Amino acid sequence: MLLKDKIALVTGGSAGMGKNIVLSYLQEGAIVIATARRAEKLEGLRNCTEHNERLFLLPGDVSKKSDVEGWFAFIKEKFGHLDIVVNNAGIMDNMEPIADVTDEVWEKILAVNLNGPFWTCREAIQLMLKQNTNGVLINVASGGGIGGGRSGAAYVASKFGLVGLSRNIAYMYAPQGIRCNIICPGAVNTEIGSHMNNVHPYGMKRVQEGVKNIRIGEPQEIADLAVYLASDKSSFINGATIVADGGKGAW
Numbered sequence: 001m002l003l004k005d006k007i008a009l010v011t012g013g014s015a016g017m018g019k020n021i022v023l024s025y026l027q028e029g030a031i032v033i034a035t036a037r038r039a040e041k042l043e044g045l046r047n048c049t050e051h052n053e054r055l056f057l058l059p060g061d062v063s064k065k066s067d068v069e070g071w072f073a074f075i076k077e078k079f080g081h082l083d084i085v086v087n088n089a090g091i092m093d094n095m096e097p098i099a100d101v102t103d104e105v106w107e108k109i110l111a112v113n114l115n116g117p118f119w120t121c122r123e124a125i126q127l128m129l130k131q132n133t134n135g136v137l138i139n140v141a142s143g144g145g146i147g148g149g150r151s152g153a154a155y156v157a158s159k160f161g162l163v164g165l166s167r168n169i170a171y172m173y174a175p176q177g178i179r180c181n182i183i184c185p186g187a188v189n190t191e192i193g194s195h196m197n198n199v200h201p202y203g204m205k206r207v208q209e210g211v212k213n214i215r216i217g218e219p220q221e222i223a224d225l226a227v228y229l230a231s232d233k234s235s236f237i238n239g240a241t242i243v244a245d246g247g248k249g250a251w
């Protein structure tokens with residue numbers, strides 16, 4: 001088992017690739033703290049694993065600082081230790097180019113996709129530094145974190161921000177044995193698009209023009225990468241932006 005007895009926090013663990021990451025980490029022997037907004041959906045994880053004694057469910061909203069602090073208060077009290085963080089929770093915008101981005105949309109997307117990981121990473125690093133042990137952070141960005149045309153302005157800005165934050169963490173804390181890597185998925189078969197409404201027709205058209213004939217990925221294909229990056233098998237990989245998009249970016 002690649003992650004035996006490691007303590008891992010996964011945000012957005014109730015659905016999509018986060019769910020597969022939670023289940024794969026349990027399979028690999030980790031103790032997993034899974035968070036997400038919807039308590040009922042999160043509770044559904046219990047029916048998907050035989051390792052419930054190693055699964056802890058904490059509902060909450062990553063865009064609320066007090067919720068993130070609550071997760072870490074639990075972790076400190078229960079375990080006093082943390083080995084792995086996966087910042088997976090994230091939401092799409094509606095593909096709006098900047099001329100049509102409202103302050104409300106900008107703030108919402110940045111709050112979930114960048115503020116949340118900022119708070120989570122800061123708490124995690126502070127804890128890991130005290131532990132004086134190696135730690136691993138994995139931030140799920142997007143193809144929209146390295147290319148301008150994959151979504152609207154707010155989403156792309158949030159994911160570029162996450163890539164930059166992650167690389168800074170990777171460089172700053174490499175001497176302390178803390179690694180921080182970025183997964184940039186291409187299109188993956190999850191629920192993320194189901195929350196979009198009033199999709200911007202021009203923005204959508206422009207995004208689709210860039211989508212070539214590449215298959216959609218499955219959540220488990222991202223979870224397998226997240227297992228590798230959390231494990232000692234990737235011990236020399238730090239600050240890397242790893243694209244998993246079936247070749248779309250290679251076009």
Ligand SMILES: NC(=O)c1ccc[n+]([C@@H]2O[C@H](COP(=O)([O-])OP(=O)(O)OC[C@H]3O[C@@H](n4cnc5c(N)ncnc54)[C@H](O)[C@@H]3O)[C@@H](O)[C@H]2O)c1
Binds near residue numbers: 062
């Ligand atoms: N699916 C794709 O095609 C795709 C492509 C590139 C990047 N991504 C990124 O991958 C990550 C996971 O996306 P997914 O496709 O699995 O999405 P999904 O919508 O299927 O699942 C997202 C998970 O995050 C949780 N979540 C959303 N907002 C939250 C909040 N404010 N607080 C706490 N939890 C919250 C949801 O409850 C859910 O558990 C996101 O960061 C997304 O931007 C997805």
